[in-house]
Amino acid sequence: MPRIPLGWLGEHVALPAGLTAEQLAADLVRVGLEEEAVHTSGVTGPVVVGQVVDLTPEPQKNGKTINWCHVDVGAHNALDDAGNPTVPRGIVCGAHNFAAGDRVVVALPGAVLPGPFPISARKTYGHVSDGMICSARELGLGEDHEGIIVLERLGYGADVTAPGADALALLGLGEEVLEINVTPDRGYCFSMRGVAREYGHATGAAFTDPGLPVGDEDAPRPAGFAVEVDDARPVHGVPGADRFVAQVVRGVAAHGPSPAWMQQRLTRAGMRPISLAVDVTNYVMLDLGQPMHAYDLATLTAPVVVRRAEPGERLTTLDGTDRTLDPEDLLVTDSAGGRGARVLGIAGVMGGAETEVGEGTTDLLLEAAHFDPVSVARSSRRHRLSSEASKRFERGVDPRLPRVAAARAAALLVQYGGGTVEDALTDVDTTTPPAPVAFDPTHPARLVGVPYTADEVRTTLEAIGCAVEVPAGDLSGEDGTRVSWTVHVPTWRPDLQSGVDLVEEVARLRGYDAIPSVVPPAPTGRGLTRGQRVRRAVADALAAAGLVEVLSYPFVGAAQVDALGLPADDERRRAVRLVNPLADSEPLMRTDLLVTLLDTARRNVSRGTTDLAVFEAGLVTLPVAGSGVAPRLPGGVRPSDAELAAIEAAVPPQPLHVAGVLAGHVEPAGWWGTGRRADHTDAVALARRVAEVVGVELLAAAEADRAPFHPGRCARLTTASGVPVGHAGELHPQVVAALDLPARTVAFELDLDALLAASPSEPVEATPVSTFPVAKEDVALVVDASVPAADVLAAVRAGAAQSPAGDVLEDVRLFDVYTGDQVGAERKSLAFALRLRAADRTLTADETAAVREAVVAEAHARVGAQLRA
Numbered sequence: 001m002p003r004i005p006l007g008w009l010g011e012h013v014a015l016p017a018g019l020t021a022e023q024l025a026a027d028l029v030r031v032g033l034e035e036e037a038v039h040t041s042g043v044t045g046p047v048v049v050g051q052v053v054d055l056t057p058e059p060q061k062n063g064k065t066i067n068w069c070h071v072d073v074g075a076h077n078a079l080d081d082a083g084n085p086t087v088p089r090g091i092v093c094g095a096h097n098f099a100a101g102d103r104v105v106v107a108l109p110g111a112v113l114p115g116p117f118p119i120s121a122r123k124t125y126g127h128v129s130d131g132m133i134c135s136a137r138e139l140g141l142g143e144d145h146e147g148i149i150v151l152e153r154l155g156y157g158a159d160v161t162a163p164g165a166d167a168l169a170l171l172g173l174g175e176e177v178l179e180i181n182v183t184p185d186r187g188y189c190f191s192m193r194g195v196a197r198e199y200g201h202a203t204g205a206a207f208t209d210p211g212l213p214v215g216d217e218d219a220p221r222p223a224g225f226a227v228e229v230d231d232a233r234p235v236h237g238v239p240g241a242d243r244f245v246a247q248v249v250r251g252v253a254a255h256g257p258s259p260a261w262m263q264q265r266l267t268r269a270g271m272r273p274i275s276l277a278v279d280v281t282n283y284v285m286l287d288l289g290q291p292m293h294a295y296d297l298a299t300l301t302a303p304v305v306v307r308r309a310e311p312g313e314r315l316t317t318l319d320g321t322d323r324t325l326d327p328e329d330l331l332v333t334d335s336a337g338g339r340g341a342r343v344l345g346i347a348g349v350m351g352g353a354e355t356e357v358g359e360g361t362t363d364l365l366l367e368a369a370h371f372d373p374v375s376v377a378r379s380s381r382r383h384r385l386s387s388e389a390s391k392r393f394e395r396g397v398d399p400r401l402p403r404v405a406a407a408r409a410a411a412l413l414v415q416y417g418g419g420t421v422e423d424a425l426t427d428v429d430t431t432t433p434p435a436p437v438a439f440d441p442t443h444p445a446r447l448v449g450v451p452y453t454a455d456e457v458r459t460t461l462e463a464i465g466c467a468v469e470v471p472a473g474d475l476s477g478e479d480g481t482r483v484s485w486t487v488h489v490p491t492w493r494p495d496l497q498s499g500v501d502l503v504e505e506v507a508r509l510r511g512y513d514a515i516p517s518v519v520p521p522a523p524t525g526r527g528l529t530r531g532q533r534v535r536r537a538v539a540d541a542l543a544a545a546g547l548v549e550v551l552s553y554p555f556v557g558a559a560q561v562d563a564l565g566l567p568a569d570d571e572r573r574r575a576v577r578l579v580n581p582l583a584d585s586e587p588l589m590r591t592d593l594l595v596t597l598l599d600t601a602r603r604n605v606s607r608g609t610t611d612l613a614v615f616e617a618g619l620v621t622l623p624v625a626g627s628g629v630a631p632r633l634p635g636g637v638r639p640s641d642a643e644l645a646a647i648e649a650a651v652p653p654q655p656l657h658v659a660g661v662l663a664g665h666v667e668p669a670g671w672w673g674t675g676r677r678a679d680h681t682d683a684v685a686l687a688r689r690v691a692e693v694v695g696v697e698l699l700a701a702a703e704a705d706r707a708p709f710h711p712g713r714c715a716r717l718t719t720a721s722g723v724p725v726g727h728a729g730e731l732h733p734q735v736v737a738a739l740d741l742p743a744r745t746v747a748f749e750l751d752l753d754a755l756l757a758a759s760p761s762e763p764v765e766a767t768p769v770s771t772f773p774v775a776k777e778d779v780a781l782v783v784d785a786s787v788p789a790a791d792v793l794a795a796v797r798a799g800a801a802q803s804p805a806g807d808v809l810e811d812v813r814l815f816d817v818y819t820g821d822q823v824g825a826e827r828k829s830l831a832f833a834l835r836l837r838a839a840d841r842t843l844t845a846d847e848t849a850a851v852r853e854a855v856v857a858e859a860h861a862r863v864g865a866q867l868r869a
Helices: 021-029 167-171 192-203 260-268 276-288 373-382 388-393 401-417 443-448 454-463 499-510 530-544 558-563 593-606 641-650 680-694 733-738 752-758 789-801 845-863
Strands: 003-005 034-039 047-059 065-072 085-087 089-093 103-107 122-124 127-129 177-181 227-229 241-250 292-296 304-308 314-316 322-324 330-334 342-346 364-371 420-429 437-439 467-469 485-488 612-619 656-663 665-667 698-702 709-719 724-731 746-751 775-784 809-818 827-836
Touching: 003 260, 021 034, 021 177, 021 192, 047 167, 089 127, 103 167, 192 276, 227 241, 227 420, 241 304, 241 401, 260 276, 276 292, 276 388, 276 401, 292 401, 314 342, 330 373, 364 373, 364 401, 373 388, 401 420, 437 499, 443 499, 454 467, 454 499, 530 612, 530 656, 530 680, 530 752, 558 593, 593 612, 593 656, 593 746, 656 680, 656 752, 680 698, 680 709, 680 724, 680 746, 680 752, 698 789, 709 752, 724 733, 724 752, 746 752, 775 789, 775 845, 789 809, 789 827, 789 845, 827 845
Parallel strands: 227 304
Antiparallel strands: 003 177, 034 177, 047 065, 047 103, 065 089, 122 127, 241 364, 241 420, 292 364, 304 330, 314 322, 330 342, 437 485, 467 485, 612 656, 656 746, 698 709, 709 724, 724 746, 775 827, 809 827
């Protein structure tokens, strides 16, 4: 985020004396620019100008030569016998780039340098060093640590470098820097120009626009270095470059250092000084908001061509990375080897290493262009290369700035590096004015709820740079008639495209604090939908059963699906693929809730939770073949009914599922016993509990082949009408091993939407509680070992309902399973406990016996069961 040195900002807007960064932040937040941080140099205490009186080189045993110096620090000198500060301080210094008479920066005892590094008088190399002579890096002014700062070489005259003068003020180290947070729609605030304008809006301070042409900066000039814009594949029909200014400056010491004041400002703004050419272009960018680039003119071949990349092209950018270019990348090229054959850089993002300014560079070509924000943003994200230029271009740059920025940069280069500016200048300009906006002046009051007058609205719009055309007659619309103003937005505000954008500006500049806080009345007669109530009830029931609810992302990868052992033709492998996934390894939307829930379980088990019971309720995405593609819609207008219908038709079904995973012990071991591990019956029981909450009876049948479940321990769950709603059982051993889960982990998954559709919609009537006593009967039935217990249970229920006593079965429970010699090979005994109760009478012994006989008969008819002797 941009950093704003207060002194620099004060060049463009009138700042009150003594303004602090905190006060500036409070002013800017009123117009929507929030404080991110306040930065200081980190240098405190006495840091002053000193003049080297003498220095004596002293070789040391370690091979190093130090200088024993006496430095005059004015009023901070040591006291003489008369008590006057006339005795220079003795300081040990290891640098050798200065001489007697030079004026340097001295940190005296009590000072603290960045680090923090406190300074004190200390004995070293046989002397008491009474302070430190500082380098640029030690003061946080740059990376130069080769030698100390010699103020004369940085352009400071004797009039400001008297011994003892405050070096903090001289070097700007006492200046606070405010870092602000800029929203994406206000890219103009990535410059001192933009922030100064906003400060003027917030406080009424006088603002001087540095982005306006001065003198003959916009006067006609003869054509200069040849530039061609040849965009054959514009993104969304918008040319990648609609303005390109090129200015030649010759005879410049381009690789020399920039002036000290510029280096200080760049450092305070968070940029590293490099060389005069680079620093000037960066300075102009930070000041005006126009990114620039300087090329070594000697390495260029005309014409420069702005074009899209061709397949297979590569570029080594200034950061030293070799990049494969995409056909959508907009490039700046020259004609070395043919027209537009050599790539110079990715437009608006970063230049190439081949034409960068070097030590021998004397002639420069300055580039100041206006590139399409979409093209720059896509290239920046595609190459994962966010530069200071791309941050500004992708948010929108003022297309009127290139000529002004090129002129300012050229003037600075000549002023501090010598040379001359060629009279010829290239300006390829195909820009068009922003589209005018039709605006209802009563809209702000109606939308914001503050009674803004027409004069207030117009004044506010003109303050941000808009030109307002008002029709003749009643200008306000306050008499009930609707009028429409025509508003011409400024070029530096590409975000102002519709009436609501202008409403936001009115509300912002008139003050958000003027908007009343009104609590809207809560509508009556509404509440949770039936689906929402069921979703919450299911979560409550599973939590009450001891499971913990988790939430996972719905994005999965092929490896996660493979871990479940799904067959190649399984419909769950047909998933929606995201164009821009959060992670390249997870580009698919899940079609099965267990995919992500098992991954959550694996992560918890890997961290030591071996006894686990978790569940999740979430959406799965089930693509439908031939559903079509959603249309691309323009912004700012309501889609038509046909477009909305096409979007809805393209969205795949996303039913709500609930799934659970149990691993390890469901009943812990202790002094009371060995505990009990989870098995497939727990998964089936939890699935039945979910269905019970929804109000649906589940039927369970064996499922022979359903990944990721064990072939012999998986139940297919259906409603009474045969609609499949899910599966439950033990996971396949290979899946358990692939996910590093505890042995015999079990799981279930249900389609909650399908259960809800099968549930009765009418209210459930309470059944009267019978006051008559219960009768109990136990029935042990012997069946083939292959007969599922669920089939026998269904036969028991049906037989009890058909007994002469009527449907008096209150509950039935399987309480024992026996296999052994008493029932024979390949046979098993299933014992059921029946609770019988009539609503209107006490059951007789004959009636309970009749129920028993009916159960045995029906079980024999259905599954060949025999009553165990």
